[in-house]
Amino acid sequence: MLSFAVSRALQSLGxxxxxxxxxxxxxxxxxxxxxxxxxxxxxxxxxxxxxxxELGLDRPFAAQYALYLTNLLRGDLGRSYKQQTAVRSLxxxxxxxxxxxxxxxxxxxxxxGLPLGIWAALxxxxxxxxxxxxxxxxxxxxPQFWLGLSLVYLLAYGLNLFPLGGYGGLSHLFLPALTLxxxxxxxxxxxxxxxxxxxxxxxxxxTARAKGLSPRRVVVRHALRNAAPPIISMIGLDIGVFxxxxxxxxxxxxxxGLGRLVWDAIRVVDIPVIVGVVIFSAVVITLxxxxxxxxxxxxxxxxxxx
Amino acid sequence: xxxxxxxxxxxLTLLLGTAHAAPQQGGSITVSYKDDVTTLDxxxxxxxxxxxxxxxxxxxxxxxxxxxxxxxxxxxxxxxxVSRDGQTYTFTLRKGxxxxxGRTMTADxxxxxxxxxxxxxxxxxGQSFYTDIAGAQAFVDGKAKSVSGIxxxxxxxVKITLNAPNAAFLNIMAMNFAFIVPKEAVxxxxxxxxxxxxxxxxxxxxxxxSGQQLxxxxxxxxxxxxxxxxxxxxxxxxLDPSVAYLSLQRGEVDLLGDGIPPAQFLQxxxxxxxxxNVFSRxxxxxxxxxxxxxxxxxxxxxVRQAINMAIDKTKILxxxxxxxxxxxxxxxxxxPGYDKAEAGYAYDPAKARALLAAAGLKGGFETTLYTTSTxxxxxIAQSIQQDLAQIGVKxxxxxxxxxxxxxxxxxxxxxxxxxxxxxxxxQDYPDPSDFYxxxxxxxxxxxxxxxxxxxxxxxxxxxAEKADRMVAPAQQAARLKEYASLFAALNKQAVWVPVFHxxxxxxxxxxxxxxxxxxxxxxxxxxxxxxSVKK
Numbered sequence: 001m002l003s004f005a006v007s008r009a010l011q012s013l014g015x016x017x018x019x020x021x022x023x024x025x026x027x028x029x030x031x032x033x034x035x036x037x038x039x040x041x042x043x044x045x046x047x048x049x050x051x052x053x054e055l056g057l058d059r060p061f062a063a064q065y066a067l068y069l070t071n072l073l074r075g076d077l078g079r080s081y082k083q084q085t086a087v088r089s090l091x092x093x094x095x096x097x098x099x100x101x102x103x104x105x106x107x108x109x110x111x112x113g114l115p116l117g118i119w120a121a122l123x124x125x126x127x128x129x130x131x132x133x134x135x136x137x138x139x140x141x142x143p144q145f146w147l148g149l150s151l152v153y154l155l156a157y158g159l160n161l162f163p164l165g166g167y168g169g170l171s172h173l174f175l176p177a178l179t180l181x182x183x184x185x186x187x188x189x190x191x192x193x194x195x196x197x198x199x200x201x202x203x204x205x206x207t208a209r210a211k212g213l214s215p216r217r218v219v220v221r222h223a224l225r226n227a228a229p230p231i232i233s234m235i236g237l238d239i240g241v242f243x244x245x246x247x248x249x250x251x252x253x254x255x256x257g258l259g260r261l262v263w264d265a266i267r268v269v270d271i272p273v274i275v276g277v278v279i280f281s282a283v284v285i286t287l288x289x290x291x292x293x294x295x296x297x298x299x300x301x302x303x304x305x306x
Numbered sequence: 307x308x309x310x311x312x313x314x315x316x317x318l319t320l321l322l323g324t325a326h327a328a329p330q331q332g333g334s335i336t337v338s339y340k341d342d343v344t345t346l347d348x349x350x351x352x353x354x355x356x357x358x359x360x361x362x363x364x365x366x367x368x369x370x371x372x373x374x375x376x377x378x379x380x381x382x383x384x385x386x387x388v389s390r391d392g393q394t395y396t397f398t399l400r401k402g403x404x405x406x407x408g409r410t411m412t413a414d415x416x417x418x419x420x421x422x423x424x425x426x427x428x429x430x431x432g433q434s435f436y437t438d439i440a441g442a443q444a445f446v447d448g449k450a451k452s453v454s455g456i457x458x459x460x461x462x463x464v465k466i467t468l469n470a471p472n473a474a475f476l477n478i479m480a481m482n483f484a485f486i487v488p489k490e491a492v493x494x495x496x497x498x499x500x501x502x503x504x505x506x507x508x509x510x511x512x513x514x515x516s517g518q519q520l521x522x523x524x525x526x527x528x529x530x531x532x533x534x535x536x537x538x539x540x541x542x543x544x545l546d547p548s549v550a551y552l553s554l555q556r557g558e559v560d561l562l563g564d565g566i567p568p569a570q571f572l573q574x575x576x577x578x579x580x581x582x583n584v585f586s587r588x589x590x591x592x593x594x595x596x597x598x599x600x601x602x603x604x605x606x607x608x609v610r611q612a613i614n615m616a617i618d619k620t621k622i623l624x625x626x627x628x629x630x631x632x633x634x635x636x637x638x639x640x641x642p643g644y645d646k647a648e649a650g651y652a653y654d655p656a657k658a659r660a661l662l663a664a665a666g667l668k669g670g671f672e673t674t675l676y677t678t679s680t681x682x683x684x685x686i687a688q689s690i691q692q693d694l695a696q697i698g699v700k701x702x703x704x705x706x707x708x709x710x711x712x713x714x715x716x717x718x719x720x721x722x723x724x725x726x727x728x729x730x731x732x733q734d735y736p737d738p739s740d741f742y743x744x745x746x747x748x749x750x751x752x753x754x755x756x757x758x759x760x761x762x763x764x765x766x767x768x769x770a771e772k773a774d775r776m777v778a779p780a781q782q783a784a785r786l787k788e789y790a791s792l793f794a795a796l797n798k799q800a801v802w803v804p805v806f807h808x809x810x811x812x813x814x815x816x817x818x819x820x821x822x823x824x825x826x827x828x829x830x831x832x833x834x835x836x837x838s839v840k841k
Contacts, residue, residue, distance in 0.1 A: 032709030033754065036716070040352045040431025041756045042734060042744045047433045048754055050426040050446070082344040084429075084497045093516045149548060157552045164556065165549045166542070167518055251340075254544030256517025264342045269709045 008293060012286040019282040020072070020275075024065050027271050033057075037269050038081050055081065072279070078272035080265070087276040090261060097167060098257030101250070102242045104177030105184065106235055112181070113188025114231075118219065120189060121196040132193070136186030144245060148179040148252035165254040176253040180245050184238055191234060195227040202226075229296050236292025240285040329838035334538035335818055337832075338550035339563040342517055342543045345500030348485035349423045349430040354732075355563065357482055358832040359541060362522050363406075364485035364505030367397050367416065368476055372833050373823025375642060375736035377476055381411065381486055381506065383462075385476075392471030392777030395479075399462040403529045405488045406510045413464040417456045418489045420466075421445065424453060432483030435734070438475070440467040471775040473785055477735035480829075508534040508835035517544060522834075535838035551813075560815040560839075561825070561832070568682075571627050574813065586811045587826040590640045591732035592633050592741075595675075595690060595803040596715065596724040596758035602673065604722055608665040610800035613723075614651035615658035616697045619805050621689055625682050630806035636741055636793045638807040640828050643738035643786035648794060650804065658697045670698025675723040676714050679705040683727035690725065715758040724758050730808065731756075736829065738789035742770050746796060759801035766792055816840070 035052035036043075043051075052058050056067065071078065077087035120132035155175060156162040162175050199205060200223055208218045246259030254260075258277055265273035345351045348360045369380035379385055381403060386395040403411045423430045424442050437443055440455030455467040468475060478484065491504035503511055508530065509522035520541040524534055545553065547567035551574075553559040566574050566584070574580045595617065597610045604610055619632045634650025637643055662668065677687040684705045691701040701723070706714070708728060715724040734740050744750050748767050750757035769792055776785040796802075812825055817840045824833040 030709070032707070032713050036712070036754050037709060038429055038431065039433075041731075042434055043431055044434040044437070044749070045752055045754055046446070047426075047431075051429050054426060054429055079497065084345065084347070084350065084500060090516070097517075149546070152549055152552070157556070164553050164558065165545055251544075252546050252549070254518075254542070254546065254549065256515070256544060260342070260517055260544055264344075267341070267708075268344070 004297065005290075005294060008290050012290055015286055016279070016282050020069070020279055021065070023275050023278045024068065025061070027275060028061050028064070030269070032269050034081060034269050034271055068275070077276040077279075080270050080273050082265075082268050082270045082273075087272045090273060091258065091276055091280055094256060094258045094261045097255055098246055098250070098259065100173060101176055101180060101246060101255060101257055102239065104173045105181035105242060105245075106238060108177050108181035109184040109188050109238070110231075112185035114192055116185070117189035117192030118196060118224070121193040121200070122219070124197060129193075132189050136190045139182045139184075139186030142183070144179055144183070144248045145252060147182060148176070148249055151175050151179055152252070165252075167254070167256050176249050176255050179252070180242060180249045184241070188231065188234065191230055192227060195230055196223055199223045199227045229299055232296050232299065233292050236289045239288035243281045243285060329535045329819060329836070330841050331532075331535055331838075332537050333839035333841065334536055334540065335560040335837065335839060336540045336542055336558065337561045337563050338545040338553060338559045339541065339543050340545060340547055340550070343514075343520060343541065346503040346511065347500030348482045348487065348503075348505075349419075349428050349432065350500060351482065352431045354831055358830055358834065359520070359522075360482050360485065360503075361507065361830050362509040362539065362834045363503045363507040363511060364482075364487065365507050366480050366482070366484045366486065367399075368480040370480060370736070370827075370829050372836060373821075373827055375640070375828065377480060380480075388777065392473075392775065393468045394465060395468075395475065396459070396463065396465045399464070400529060401462065403506050404527050405491070405506055406504045406525060407488060407491055409488060409490075411486060411488070411506055412461045413458040414461075415486050415488055416464045417453070417458055419486045420456055420484065421453055422487065422492065423483050430483060432481065435478050435481065435483060438468050438470065438472055440469050470771075471777045473774050473777045473782075474735065474737040474739045475777075477737045477740075481735055509539060512538070519543060528835075530835070534835035536834070539834055554813060554815055557815060557817075560818040562813045563832075566811050566813050568627065571629070571811070575811075580813075583816065584811060584813050585822045585825050586809050587822055587828075588631055588639055589732065589808050589810045589826075590638045590736065590828045591730050591808050592636060592638050592804050593630070593730035593806050593808060594633070594636075594726050595805060596721075596726060597801055597803065598719070598722050598724075598759055599799075599801055600719050600760045601722040603665070603667055603671045604673070606665045607799055608661045609667065611651065612658040612661040612665070612697060613694065613699070614800050614803050615654045615661070616699070617690055617693045617803055617805070618653050620653075621693075622686050622805055625685050625689060626806075629809050629811060631809060633804035633806050635797050635804055636746070636802065637738060637790075638733075640736070641733060641738060641741065642736060643789040643793075645790040645794065648790075648797065650797065651800070655693075655696050662697060662699075668698075670700060672700045672702065673722045674702045674704055675725060676704045676706065676711050676721045677725040678708045678711050678728040680708070680728055683725060686727055687725050716754050716756065718753060718760055721758070726758075733828070738786065738793070739770065739774055742789070742792065746801070761796070761799065761801045763795075763799075766795060 035048050035055060035057055039048045039051050056064060079086055080090060116132045120129040123129050152164060156164045163172050166172055205218060205223055208222050246257055247263050250257045250259035251263055262274060262277040339355055343356055343359060346356060346360050346363055348364050351360055365381050367380060367382040368377050370376060371378050381400055383398045383400045386397045388395055399413060405411055420436060422428055423432050424436055424446055426446060437446060439453055441450055441453045444450040445453045457465045459465055488504055492499050495502040501514055508525055508528045510525050512521040512523045514520045522539040524537050547564045548569060550559055550562055551567055551570050554562060574584060597604050597613060599605060623630050635645060635648040675687055677683045687703050691703060694701050714721040731745055745756045746761060748762035748764060751760045751762040773785045773788040810826055819840055820837040824836045827833050
């Protein structure tokens with residue numbers, strides 16, 4: 001198991017390196033001159049040039065990347081062009097809100113998705129099944145922007161059940177987490193339904209039933225335990241999906257997380273912030289997947305031999 | 307103003323004054339914005355959103371009478387003494403003005419603040435506004451340790467000498483970049499000064515939670531008697547305009563910083579109850595279609611004139627819900643020098659076709675139009691595309707990210723036509739020179755410049771330079787006339803299709819008290835120190 005963990009960790013490092021080169025080159029190829037944007041429309045060409053020198057943008061790609069990587073290893077992500085504050089502290093101030101949002105979304109995905117999926121599996125082909133599958137389809141298809149604004153309008157403005165947006169306690173968290181998690185909840189319902197249906201047709205379930213165990217006991221103790229592993233890896237993958245989703249959801253709800261930070265940075269081509277958030281997200285996604293793999297390994301011994 | 311009308315006005319004001327009681331002191335308001343505030347450092351911040359907030363914390367030597375373009379002294383005790391040649395300005399500072407840290411402001415702070423903007427290390431987007439001060443360029447190039455043209459004569463006197471007379475210099479001294487900052491506070495905060503600003507302004511920054519809100523509180527030692535009216539201002543960021551609008555309905559927000567969201571615009575303006583809280587004013591900007599004078603058939607003035615005649619501007623106004631007025635020339639109506647008589651080009655597709663035929667392009671031609679990809683700009687570009695198709699010009703649309711459009715537009719011989727929506731030119735200061743030098747002169751017709759038609763007429767440059775040397779008050783009318791004729795000449799060359807001047811709309815809550823001059827000020831957008839609340 002240790003060697004598995006080490007080899008996966010090395011793989012993750014490789015992925016991070018590739019992600020950093022990829023992001024850096026993408027931004028390097030961007031047809032926009034950050035120095036010009038920092039300098040503003042009224043600036044003379046000399047001003048733009050002096051800003052370009054100040055920011056080190058006049059150096060070749062390899063030199064800029066090497067410098068970035070060296071600083072990165074020291075934990076220095078550079079300074080924001082627009083705010084002129086350290087990217088590291090900007091990211092640090094936004095991690096907790098985004099983490100809360102993701103945690104809330106995962107919780108809602110599980111709380112909504114699992115019971116619905118189980119319900120659908122146990123009523124296969126009947127109306128609850130069709131209803132849940134319909135919900136799964138709609139949840140996945142609805143654009144988050146539209147979904148978020150609709151929830152705000154109906155539940156926060158119309159019924160006055162939640163705040164209209166902003167950051168705060170659980171009441172502030174609910175709607176953004178729901179917007180982020182609703183699509184995933186439908187997906188979880190589908191997965192747990194098919195996984196459960198597959199497990200329910202297995203011999204050991206039949207045996208358990210034959211032993212005279214109650215249907216509830218059969219599902220909870222025997223079937224669900226074996227249907228669970230895909231859910232663990234899905235949570236790992238979800239972190240990646242969420243990293244994209246938070247950009248929209250945080251913007252709609254005014255949630256002060258990493259998504260808003262990177263959105264604002266993209267708007268003004270604040271390269272150090274964009275690269276910083278992308279690299280940080282790559283680290284989080286890689287770690288989440290690594291963790292999911294390790295947890296699965298513990299839960300399901302069969303994987304060890306695969 | 308003659309004495310009689312003056313007295314009548316005074317009487318009327320008093321009469322109105324009894325109807326509308328004087329603003330009450332106290333209370334606080336909440337303002338919403340979608341985007342985060344980047345910085346409150348006046349040397350660095352350069353957009354609509356942070357300018358009014360910087361104005362809460364800082365002051366310049368000069369300012370404008372609210373709602374207008376008339377200069378008035380602010381940190382200066384009076385308007386400066388100007389030498390006869392118009393090159394030297396001596397400012398006397400107001401006595402006893404204190405920074406938020408308690409120290410008295412002196413002439414040294416004025417010198418420091420201007421040199422800070424010029425210092426390349428500051429990376430100030432305002433640097434080039436001040437390079438006309440004598441010795442500034444040497445300082446920028448690192449050849450001098452200080453700017454020779456800024457001399458501290460006494461603790462309350464500073465003399466600024468220019469390389470050449472410049473009639474717009476006092477406007478430049480009223481810009482945010484010229485706000486006075488204390489050296490020790492900048493040294494203490496370092497690069498974070500933008501988050502820990504210290505100025506002389508009506509409010510102090512109390513707290514700033516990144517991504518959430520900024521809180522400002524009244525400066526109890528403010529030098530303007532009786533101001534500000536409010537005890538505090540909270541700026542909430544991250545509120546989507548639609549959500550902000552709902553928050554205003556619910557009484558959680560008092561002023562929509564981003565204006566009325568397009569989706570709610572018609573509903574708001576048609577509802578008599580809501581309409582009472584809506585303010586609008588034509589802003590000092592021009593949205594235009596730029597025609598590159600160095601690309602293909604657009605090199606021919608007749609082709610550019612034909613394009614001017616082929617575009618139906620009223621159709622474009624309909625796309626933006628009528629939030630604009632048709633533009634006929636370069637300058638917007640509130641800008642000094644605006645020529646009411648300028649007729650521009652009337653919509654006349656038949657004449658446009660005839661002009662194209664005269665230019666030997668009877669069958670039309672193919673060209674490219676760049677636009678930013680945010681709504682409504684692609685829709686407007688499509689409208690232009692349809693209009694031009696009527697005269698046989700086939701337009702390929704390139705809808706790109708804002709930064710990519712800027713890059714293409716400012717590279718010679720690249721973008722044939724650029725729709726400036728989202729990037730329209732708005733005044734930095736109310737003087738026509740700000741609509742000439744940065745966007746239509748030879749010095750801006752360079753790679754990376756903002757002169758997108760790449761027009762360079764040396765004779766016009768010489769005339770503009772001559773006009774800028776007319777600094778005496780008696781010469782002002784002649785100067786503005788000269789600029790008007792200069793823009794008329796550019797209009798003849800048809801380097802732009804001036805399309806509309808944006809009308810800005812804002813909406814406030816019932817409790818917020820403020821008029822259009824303070825809510826839609828042409829220079830500062832929001833004059834926070836003059837807003838108050840009903841008790």
